[in-house]
Amino acid sequence: MSKSQLLRMDNVGIVVESLDHAIAFFTELGLRFEGRATIEGEWAGRVTGLGNQRVEIAMMVTPDGHSRLELSRFLAPAVVADHRDSPVNALGYLRAMFTVSDIDETLARLRKHGAQLVGDVVQYEDSYRLCYLRGPEGLLIGLAEPLGSNR
Known part of the structure; x- marks a missing residue:
């Protein structure tokens, strides 16, 4: 019997209070809205x-079509914990990192949706410019701009 093979990573899920705000933010970042649905019932539980x-979800997809972000808003049961303000060194889900062509231009657009830079935009060698920001509802998002031969 052969070992089962991993085929792909399907999506990353993030629980939010407002699907509309999260969809607008991630659309501005460059993800494409794929669809919205309500998932409910005993099978889901x-x-x-x-x-x-009972959960309302929205699926966002990256421009290359290979990665998805599932945004979820729980209607029932109620949300039981809030980790959005956790610092970078907290255990568990931390952030999603996105590669962008121009970090400064992307930050300017995302600031219009309430994004705030966490630290600074820094350059790692001649490879990347990087930053963390807090998006809607305090979600931690990373941005990376490839430089030089990484472009």
Whole structure:
């Protein structure tokens, strides 16, 4: 019997309070809105372990079509914890990193959606310019601009 093979990473999920604000922010970043749906019922709760749940989701996809971001707004059961203000060295989900062609221009656009730079935009050798920012609802997002031969 052969070992099962990993085929791909399907998506990363983020729980938010406002799907509309999150969709607008990630659309401005450059992801494409793929669809929105309500997931509910006993079958869904069996997957998550939450019982009878009702969740509104929105799927965002990267321009290359290879990666997705699933935004979720829990209607039932209620949200039980909030980790959005956790510092970079906290355990668990930390951030999603996105590669952009121009970090300064991207930051300027995202600031119009309430994004705030966490530290500074820094350059790592001749390879990347990098930064972390807080997006809607305090979500931590990383941006990387490839330089030189990484472009």
